Structures are given as C-alpha cells and as structure tokens.
Amino acid sequence: MxxxxxxxxxxxxxxxxxxxxxxxxxxxxxxxxxxxxxxxxxxxxxxxxxxxxxxxxxxxxxxxxxxxxxxxxxxxxxxxxxxxxxxxxxxxxxxxxxxxxxxxxxxxxxxxxxxxxxxxxxxxxxxxxxxxxxxxxxxxxxxxxxxxxxxxxxxxxxxxxxxxxxxxxxxxxxxxxxxxxxxxxxxxxxxxxxxxxxxxxxxxxxxxxxxxxxxxxxxxxxxxxxxxxxxxxxxxxxxxxxxxxxxxxxxxxxVSEFDDLDPLVPQQLSDLDADISSAISQDVSLRDAMVTGSTYDMIPPRGGVRTLVARQPRGPLFQLESTNSSDSSPGTTTGLAALPFTTVVNGTSNGTLSHGALGGCLDEAVFDQINLLGLEGCLDNMDAQLLGNLQGIDPRVLGDLDSDSGLSLESSSRGPTSPGASEVSSASSSSFCEDEGGATGYSSEADSLPSKDIADYDTSWSPVDLSESVWHDHSYSTPAFSHPSATTFPHKTIKQEPFSDEDDDGEDYEDRELSRDELRARALHVPLSATEIVSMPVEEFLELLEGRGLSAAQVTLLRDIRRRGKNKLAAQNCRKRKLDAITGLQEEVERLQAQRNRLLRERQHTAKALGAAGHRMEHLSRDVLSRLRDDSGRPLTPERYTLQCGANGRVVVQQIRRPGVASTTAGGKTDKRKKEKKP
DNA sequence: TGTACCTGTCATCGA
DNA sequence: TATCGATGACAGGTA
Structure with a gap:
C-alpha cells in the first residue's frame, strides 16, 4: 500500500x-x-x-x-x-x-x-x-x-x-x-x-x-x-x-420496445444545439488545446454531450475560434464544429441515434466501434448535418475553407480537407502548419499575419537576416517563402504533389517549386510570401510600401505580385463561373429536352384519348340513333342523321344534308326534323 | 508534331 | 484617383 x-x-x-x-x-x-x-x-x-x-x-x-x-x-x-x-x-x-x-x-x-x-x-x-x-x-x-x-x-x-x-x-x-x-x-x-x-x-x-x-x-x-x-x-x-x-x-x-427509446435521444439534442455556443465559451482551453497538438478537441456542450473536433494543427480556423470563443455566436460554434476535418460530429440525429451522444464519444476508437455497429449511415447523416452547419459559419471562415469559388489560391487544392493537406501537414513540421492553414487565400489568419510578420521582419529586410530567417529555413516555419505548396498557386500545388515526395533535395526542389514572382521576391530580398502580399489588407500593403524605405524595384515587385496574385484569383473565379454557367446551361438544356419529350408524350397520349373519345361518341351516336324512329316508324340511320349538342345543352337529331337527296326525306315531310332529347 | 486543355498574365472596363 | 473584381485574350506548359 x-x-x-x-x-x-x-x-x-x-x-x-x-x-x-x-x-x-x-x-x-x-x-x-x-x-x-x-x-x-x-x-x-x-x-x-x-x-x-x-x-x-x-x-x-x-x-x-x-x-x-x-x-x-x-x-x-x-x-x-x-x-x-x-x-x-x-x-x-x-x-x-x-x-x-x-x-x-x-x-x-x-x-x-x-x-x-x-x-x-x-x-x-x-x-x-x-x-x-x-x-x-x-x-x-x-x-x-x-x-x-x-x-x-x-x-x-x-x-x-x-x-x-x-x-x-x-x-x-x-x-x-x-x-x-x-x-x-x-x-x-x-x-x-x-x-x-x-x-x-x-x-x-x-x-x-x-x-x-x-x-x-x-x-x-x-x-x-x-x-x-x-x-x-x-x-x-x-x-x-x-x-x-x-x-x-x-x-x-x-426491438419494438427499444423503438420507444428513440425519441428520447433527440429530445435532449435540442439542448445541445441551443447551448453549444455557451459550451464553446466554456471551453476556455481551446487556445491551449490548439497549441498543444493533434487529435481531437472536445467541445463540451450542454448536457455533457461533446463535439469531438479533429484538431487542425494551428490552422486559422482554430485561431479564429479560440479568439472568438467568448462571443459564442452560432456561427462561431458551427464553424468550430464544422472544421474541415470530417471527423466532426455534431448536430441532431435522425431519431435512431443520438447525434450529440455520438459526438461525445467519437474518437478514432469509437469511430471504429461505430462502424462495427453499423452506424455508417448515421455518420453520413452527420456529414449532412455538418454541411448544414457549414452554412452558419462565419463567412470569413468559409472563405478559409473555400475562397469563394473553390478555385482559390489554396483552398481548393490544399484545403484542410484535402488529402494533400493532410499529407503535408503530417509530413512537414508542425511549425509549417500555420502557414499551411493560412495559405488558404484570404484567410483570417493570412489577414492577420502580415502585420505581425512585418513587425517580425522589421529588422529583417537586410539579406543577412533573411538568410537566417527565411532562405535557410527549410523547416517551413516561416510564412515567407516557406514552401511552394503553401504559397499562392494552386495549380502548382496540385501538380507538385506527385513529385513532392520524390524530390527531397532542398534547393533545387525549392527553385523549381517557387513561382516566378517568388523567385523575384527572393532576389530582391522581400521577406514576405506571395500569399501574404496578396492577402494582406490594402492599408497594410500601402503601409508596407511606404513605411519600409523600399527600393523602387521592391515596390514595383510587391505591387506586381499583389496585382498578379489577385488577378489570378479573379481569373480562377471567372473560369469557375464560366464553367458553372456552362454546366448550368447544359443542365437547363437537358431539363428542357426532358420537358419537351414529356410534352410530346402527353400530346400523343392526349391524341389517343381524344381518338378513343371520338370512337365512343360515334358508337354512342349510333346507339342513340338506332333507338329513335322517324315519322314513318323507321329507325334513324347515322348516314342520314346525326346528333348535335345545342348551346342550351339539349341534344338534337339533325338530318344530314346531302346534295341531291336532301329534299327526299322520309315520308315526304320536312327534310329537317328535330327530335329533342333530354340531355 | 499538332492539338486540347490548364493556368498564369495582361489589358481593359466598371463599380 | 486608387483599388479591386470581372473578363477577354494571349502565351506557355503539359499530356
């Protein structure tokens, strides 16, 4: 003891x-x-x-x-x-x-x-x-x-x-x-x-x-x-x-008795949805947790039902969330719950399974257990819920996830949800993660970084300092020119992914990976990445240009980098819109074609129905006429008589006028007889 | 080698 | 007026 x-x-x-x-x-x-x-x-x-x-x-x-x-x-x-x-x-x-x-x-x-x-x-x-x-x-x-x-x-x-x-x-x-x-x-x-x-x-x-x-x-x-x-x-x-x-x-x-238990679960999930924001406020350790490492964050909503969030390594979302954790807005909550990693489990259940309850115990092991228990469908629902939650995210956060087009700088190809991002984040050091997360175009972090970085590089504009803090730093710890895949250009990041594992030889690799502007910037000792230059607010950018004593070449290069970077984004957005428009038009054409085919089928069907009605009408007329007699007691033949529906709804028998025989009527009487029938 | 496609860049326009 | 977004056009790279 x-x-x-x-x-x-x-x-x-x-x-x-x-x-x-x-x-x-x-x-x-x-x-x-x-x-x-x-x-x-x-x-x-x-x-x-x-x-x-x-x-x-x-x-x-x-x-x-x-x-x-x-x-x-x-x-x-x-x-x-x-x-x-x-x-x-x-x-x-x-x-x-x-x-x-x-x-x-x-x-x-x-x-x-x-x-x-x-x-x-x-x-x-x-x-x-x-x-x-x-x-x-x-x-x-x-x-x-x-x-x-x-x-x-x-x-x-x-x-x-x-x-x-x-x-x-x-x-x-x-x-x-x-x-x-x-x-x-x-x-x-x-x-x-x-x-x-x-x-x-x-x-x-x-x-x-x-x-x-x-x-x-x-x-x-x-x-x-x-x-x-x-x-x-x-x-x-x-x-x-x-x-x-x-x-x-x-x-x-x-089982039928357990069905009665189902309503019990979502009953309390409403509490979760209602107070998850306060739960975020409760999690005062978010920032600390953000710094500490990997795996999952436990966000304790009301009732102890937890939302497990796969921890993004110091990404901008977490910083944003931790910063805003006090104002417990729904958007903030959802944004946190809807972090890019798909292990986020949140929201309500479909009645069979408590969504929040699952969220409380969903670590990797429990995910496995859930899979064993056949809850994949529930998880799918959770994903759907997650997507729904995304709608409530702060637009800036959404901008981080997908910079307004899906073709933005980094978000489309290297977003936190992309496998490539996971690979990079796991392969590179943790110090790189911040840049990686901030490399999503106009992320909030990217907006906030430059000023800090400028301050950090306040004394670092000389090539000597840069050589230590930037150029020779292959740990991707510095945002400036850290890693090409973390910088601006998505197509490069996409295309560089396959051979990024092959080329480990540092300088050649970087030279090949760096964009032209970044190479220029490196040549002029500009200690900012293209991402930062592009994404920083214009005020900060102007302050950077004016207050740093930059040379004309540096100023020109910074402006060009910014202009080109923004224009590249704009071009990507434009192309995506074009593609979407074309896709939409194609879908519209297909829809109209389907509608046309449907209308044609309806017309054919209507014609057939009309023909059938005509036949029935003809048979009915024959039947009616065969039951009628003229003045001489002979039955009326359809060849000589027809039934007409009058405006007052009455049906009359009208004799058909024929050239040459019109005057010869039965019994030599009026050639036009009318016999009224009650309709 | 020609071609289609993708992407970056420039020029321009309008907000 | 400067900035920025949108867009057409062009060029270069790649499969």
Whole structure:
C-alpha cells in the first residue's frame, strides 16, 4: 500500500507540475484528500480508479490533446467505456446502436436530475460507480473549484462542470461491475459527499426493465439508478450480478420496445444545439488545446454531450475560434464544429441515434466501434448535418475553407480537407502548419499575419537576416517563402504533389517549386510570401510600401505580385463561373429536352384519348340513333342523321344534308326534323 | 508534331 | 484617383 501511495504521490506531483507549467493551479490538498478514498485504499491496484487512471489519461491521452482543466474529458472516457460495456455484453444486430447512444446520452443528465454523483444508487448503467468515484469526484471538485476561482466562470458554466463531474465518476471506473470493495465505503463519507450536491433524490424504487424501456429519459435515469446499489452496505446482493441481470434483460427486450427509446435521444439534442455556443465559451482551453497538438478537441456542450473536433494543427480556423470563443455566436460554434476535418460530429440525429451522444464519444476508437455497429449511415447523416452547419459559419471562415469559388489560391487544392493537406501537414513540421492553414487565400489568419510578420521582419529586410530567417529555413516555419505548396498557386500545388515526395533535395526542389514572382521576391530580398502580399489588407500593403524605405524595384515587385496574385484569383473565379454557367446551361438544356419529350408524350397520349373519345361518341351516336324512329316508324340511320349538342345543352337529331337527296326525306315531310332529347 | 486543355498574365472596363 | 473584381485574350506548359 505504501508503494501504491508513493506511486500516486509521485504521479500527482508530476501531474501538478505539468498543470502549473501550463498555468493551471491545482489544489493538491483537496485533491489528495479526495484521491485516497477508503475505497481506493482498500481496493488497492484493483480498484476501478487505478485501473482507469483518469489523471494520466486526462493529460496523456494522445498527447496533450485535452486541456487538463477540462473535466469534460471524463465524459469522453465514460462514453468510450460505456460503449465497450455494451459491446462486451453482447448485443443483437440493431440494438447496440440505440443502446450506446442512449447510454452515452444518459451520462451527462445525471446531475441535472439531482442525483448525487456518488449516490449508492448511481451504479445504474455502469454499476461500478458508487464510492469508487468519490475520490475522483473530489478531485474534480477541486478542479471545479479551480475553475470557480476564475472570474469568467459563469453559473451556467458551473452547471456544465457539475454535469461533467458526474461524467467524471463514470469515467473513473473501468468496468460494468464494481468491486466488492465498493461496499466498504463509509456511509458517513457517502452522505458527506452526497451532501456536496444538492438535490439528493435517491428515492428510486425498483422498476421492471420493460417499464424502463418505455419510460422517459428521466424515468430511465431513476430506474437505472434504482436497479442496483452496489455501494450500499445494506444490499447483500452482488450489485454486479444485479446489473448484469438487468442488462441481460434489457438486451433481451424486443426491438419494438427499444423503438420507444428513440425519441428520447433527440429530445435532449435540442439542448445541445441551443447551448453549444455557451459550451464553446466554456471551453476556455481551446487556445491551449490548439497549441498543444493533434487529435481531437472536445467541445463540451450542454448536457455533457461533446463535439469531438479533429484538431487542425494551428490552422486559422482554430485561431479564429479560440479568439472568438467568448462571443459564442452560432456561427462561431458551427464553424468550430464544422472544421474541415470530417471527423466532426455534431448536430441532431435522425431519431435512431443520438447525434450529440455520438459526438461525445467519437474518437478514432469509437469511430471504429461505430462502424462495427453499423452506424455508417448515421455518420453520413452527420456529414449532412455538418454541411448544414457549414452554412452558419462565419463567412470569413468559409472563405478559409473555400475562397469563394473553390478555385482559390489554396483552398481548393490544399484545403484542410484535402488529402494533400493532410499529407503535408503530417509530413512537414508542425511549425509549417500555420502557414499551411493560412495559405488558404484570404484567410483570417493570412489577414492577420502580415502585420505581425512585418513587425517580425522589421529588422529583417537586410539579406543577412533573411538568410537566417527565411532562405535557410527549410523547416517551413516561416510564412515567407516557406514552401511552394503553401504559397499562392494552386495549380502548382496540385501538380507538385506527385513529385513532392520524390524530390527531397532542398534547393533545387525549392527553385523549381517557387513561382516566378517568388523567385523575384527572393532576389530582391522581400521577406514576405506571395500569399501574404496578396492577402494582406490594402492599408497594410500601402503601409508596407511606404513605411519600409523600399527600393523602387521592391515596390514595383510587391505591387506586381499583389496585382498578379489577385488577378489570378479573379481569373480562377471567372473560369469557375464560366464553367458553372456552362454546366448550368447544359443542365437547363437537358431539363428542357426532358420537358419537351414529356410534352410530346402527353400530346400523343392526349391524341389517343381524344381518338378513343371520338370512337365512343360515334358508337354512342349510333346507339342513340338506332333507338329513335322517324315519322314513318323507321329507325334513324347515322348516314342520314346525326346528333348535335345545342348551346342550351339539349341534344338534337339533325338530318344530314346531302346534295341531291336532301329534299327526299322520309315520308315526304320536312327534310329537317328535330327530335329533342333530354340531355 | 499538332492539338486540347490548364493556368498564369495582361489589358481593359466598371463599380 | 486608387483599388479591386470581372473578363477577354494571349502565351506557355503539359499530356
């Protein structure tokens, strides 16, 4: 036990040091007190907490990808583990999808219903919850207290954090069944911890699982929490078995009953959509996360439903988002959620699967799990939702994604979503990523970069400095002439991609890759990339020209580069418009041809119908005439008589006048007889 | 070698 | 007036 304590002591110290290094204060005392709960001490290494070292995972998971202050990470691990549980329990073909989504979705709602995080009834779905999480809960409370110390934490945000605390508990236990040591937690400690959170309404009663399946989300919450109480000292039953039985029963439910659960999921997704912006505001660590590295960002929206965002390595979007994270506009939110990498999962579900719930647990592993569970269709829907979300993105962000035409400088060919971009971003150093992200034509970052770069190069206009900061820097760390593929010209970037892997010999490669203007600029020691020159605002550009004491050749070259760059963009846009216009005209022609064919078919059909009607009319006339008699009692023949419909709707029999026989009528009487029939 | 296509660039016009 | 976008025309590169 001493070894265990020593181990955690050292780990905790190191962890605290790491947190302090990144500016996070950690209350070690309270952390420590909560950390070594009696359960942990009793269980030792076998405890759930140790089996799932939340602390190490929090900071080490895929390399600093998650802010250590963010307790929402717990939700993520809880979600993953829940999926693992469900999968381990075995499942029908259809059920796991719904159940996983349901489980993940249920996690963050606990605290909303006033359930104590470490309540004895909180074993429910995870069954391993209980007192094992008390230490962890205390830990998160400390972290929460840390957050509360920040003046920027709003009460609403605090509510989020409290919700996430519950998720933290779920994440701290590794399996569905608690260890037997769970019952050894002192009751007073449980009560004490329960008292930390108001609304301890552990008054659930046992309910059948069928009823559970048909109950609402809130009801299910209570039902599950009431199902087993592994941490309850009075309960002699092994809670794990109880939960397992519940699950078995639950899994055996007919599919039709699970259909009733479907509406529960999107029910709370509206909350996600409504408050995701505030969740962005909550994620104060976005900027830090942006700096730290790869993989995914966890954006904690309301209800603990997370939006996992594949981290773009210091791209302009993230900078923009992190900068605007305080104003929680929908556009900002969507923009963040709709970052170019397609692993973004956001939005609503189609009723079968909780979209937000999936978004909360979609890391790579969970993506694989989802694929195994046959959720590709759901992911497709997510992509559709993602596209829908794109519409709400800040236009500037959209401009970064696709500079208004799809043929812009970098966005079309080297946009963040393009495979080439991924290759480059992964192949080149991380320092290059900024330029890569900013190389998307008129990106916000590109707009902001020049001034900074100008300031940076304020003393760097001499060739000597440039030789150090630009020319000899093959790490692509500097935006200026960093890498041809990161600069202005898309067709070059496209065409250079294939042999970019072949040519590794630096200078020849760069000379060949650099555009003509950039070569000129290099010759004149202009320490700005063509992208920067083109994309910088005109004010900055004029300031650059006027305030730098540039030579006439440099000024001319800068103007030419800017003019040519902009004109190149314009030409690309123009050509794209032309192409679109041609395509549109072609589609219009096809549509008109289809319409013409349809009208021709309708005309033929109408002619046939008209002919058939004429035939029927002729038969009818014959029939009617055959039933009529003239004055002499002979039947009227169609050769001599016809039926005419008068203006008043009456049908009259009219004798056909024929030359030479017109005067000879039957019976020598009037050659024109009219017999009226009621219509 | 001729041709089609793509792309950059220039000139020009209009906002 | 300067800037910028749009567009026709031309040239060079490439398959």
């Amino acid at each position: 001493q070894n265990v304590k020593k181990y955690f002591t050292e780990g905790l110290i190191q962890f605290t040091i790491l947190l302090s290094l990144i500016g996070v204060r950690v209350d070690v005392d309270s952390y420590w007190n909560g950390y070594y709960s009696p359960l942990e001490i009793n269980d030792g290494p076998s405890s759930a907490f140790i089996q799932t070292p939340f602390h190490s995972l929090r900071d080490n998971w895929d390399g600093y990808s998650v802010h250590p202050k963010c307790p929402e990470l717990d939700y993520f691990f809880a979600s993953r583990r829940l999926l693992d549980e469900v999968r381990a329990l075995g499942s029908p073909a259809r059920f796991p999808t719904q159940l996983s989504a349901w489980l993940v979705h249920q996690v963050p709602d606990r605290s909303e219903f006033g359930e104590p995080p470490n309540s004895t009834s909180s074993s429910n779905v995870n069954a391993g919850l209980s007192s094992e999480s008390t230490g962890e809960e205390t830990n998160d409370s400390d972290l929460l207290a840390e957050d509360e110390s920040c003046s920027t934490v709003s009460p609403r945000l605090r509510g989020r954090q409290e919700e996430c605390q519950t998720a933290t508990q779920l994440s701290t236990e590794p399996g569905p069944y608690p260890s037997t040591g769970a019952c050894e937690i002192p009751k007073e400690e449980v009560e004490l911890l329960n008292g930390q959170i108001d609304g301890d309404e552990a008054r659930e009663e046992p309910v059948s699982l069928t009823q559970l399946a048909l109950s609402s989300a809130l009801e299910q919450e209570g039902l599950f929490t009431s199902g087993a109480s592994p941490a309850c000292p009075e309960d002699p039953r092994p809670p794990a078995i109880d939960i397992h039985q519940h699950w078995s029963h639950f899994l055996s439910l007919p």
